[in-house]
Amino acid sequence: MSLCNACCDSDSRSSSGRKRSALLLGFSVAFALFFQYSLAPALSPESSNWIVDIPEVGSYIVDSWNDGCENDNKLLQDDCRGNSGVYRVTFFAGIFFILLSLIAMCNPSFNRKSWPAKYILYSCLVFLSIFVPNRPLFLDIYVPFARIGASIFIVIQQIVLIDLAYSWNESWVEKSNEADYQEFGSGKKWLRAILITCSGLYIASLTGIILLWREFSGCHENEAFIVITGVMILITTVVQLLSEQASLLTSAVISLYSTCLCFSSVSKNPDGNCNPRLGEDDPLGVFIGISLTICFLIWAGFSATADSRLSTGDSDDDASVLNDDDSGVQMERPLVEGVVANPDSDSEENCSTMTGKSNIGSKLWKLNFMLALVTCWVGTSLTEWGSVSVEGDIANPESGDVNMWMIIVSQWVTFGLYSWTLVAPLLFPDREFF
Secondary structure, three states: OHHHHHHOOOOOOOOOHHHHHHHHHHHHHHHHHHHHHHHHHHOOOOOOOOOOOOOOHHHHHHHHHHOOOOOOOHHHHHHHHHHHHHHHHHHHHHHHHHHHHHHHHHOHHHHHOOHHHHHHHHHHHHHHHOOOOOOOHHHHHHHHHHHHHHHHHHHHHHHHHHHHHHHHHHHHHHHHHHHHHHOOOOOHHHHHHHHHHHHHHHHHHHHHHHHHHHHHOOOHHHHHHHHHHHHHHHHHHHHHHHOOOOOHHHHHHHHHHHHHHHHHHHOOOOOOOOOOOOOOOOHHHHHHHHHHHHHHHHHHHHOHHHHHHHOOOOOOOOOOOOOOOOOOOOOOOHHHHHHHOOOOOOOHHHHHHHHOHHHHHHHHHHHHHHHHHHHHHHHHHOOOOOOOEEOOEEOOHHHHHHHHHHHHHHHHHHHHHHHHHHHHHHHOOOOOOO
């Protein structure tokens, strides 16, 4: 039902504009994959198909997609052309969400209106992108901005993962309490499930670090990144165990996430002596990127925390319904809401009702701006952060070096923010963080 409401311009308050936005972003991922793996190979200069055979237009499209991808190595040229297909989709998706963000500041109700027209407009933009040359718009201008946006989103992902982990933990703890209420002792199976899940996540993290050391050691940079990742996982876990408020499941999720970021960083090292995977296909990286995107879409479209942080404006201009989810239940995330998200006060719902349009618009523009950052993440995760490499050869080594450092610095920021959420209540016990 939510999917139908998202596609149609329903006036029901239970149908949320943020769900429609998340759905449009899902379409963007599908378009990007189609452009990269289906359309781009058909636009090779050596190809002969119905697109190439279109008088005048066919040759122009081929030249536009191969602009800036000239290389003696045909595989590198193919990789560059496939990447440019992803840039086309994610660039216009990002522009689309930025425009929605600006409009939301002036007219919050627009976020829930005219979505069929918005879908058509975006589809037209994606179609027109086929005719835009790679340079300078995509390769020279968009790619650097996409890397910056993706790095910012890596930090935002931490908030999303923390929220999902707390929801997961609280759900199982609640089921344990309900089971104990019905029959004393029967709830232990849910607590055991939490411990087993935490053990599995930590084992996966440890296994990942061991494999990273075996595959990518031998260079000082890679070894430093791997060691720092392991040490930070150990530190955050110890601090979490000393805290009465934190969740071990959340720390386990962050540990595995940080291990994935470390892998993403060292696999971007442009030095072939340090990176045995240089130029190889990276299905694991693509899978991780798409999986994290799906997690964000679920969070942005259906999470109660996202609703209170980023929504409240999907109803009419003069209305300010804080929670428009179908369930009508407002869940709380003590750590995320108190320390990470840092709400102004516990009476935010009342303040939202009093401030009206200004507060509504301020939250809706955040939603659309975050979705614009997600498009940057999709654009980089599907293209190995803009690197053009194949079979140990890389066409832009300076790009790989920048990508490596941007990802690992983002991981350090993530560790720093999460560590603060654990340490702050211990350092300032008299302050209210939750």
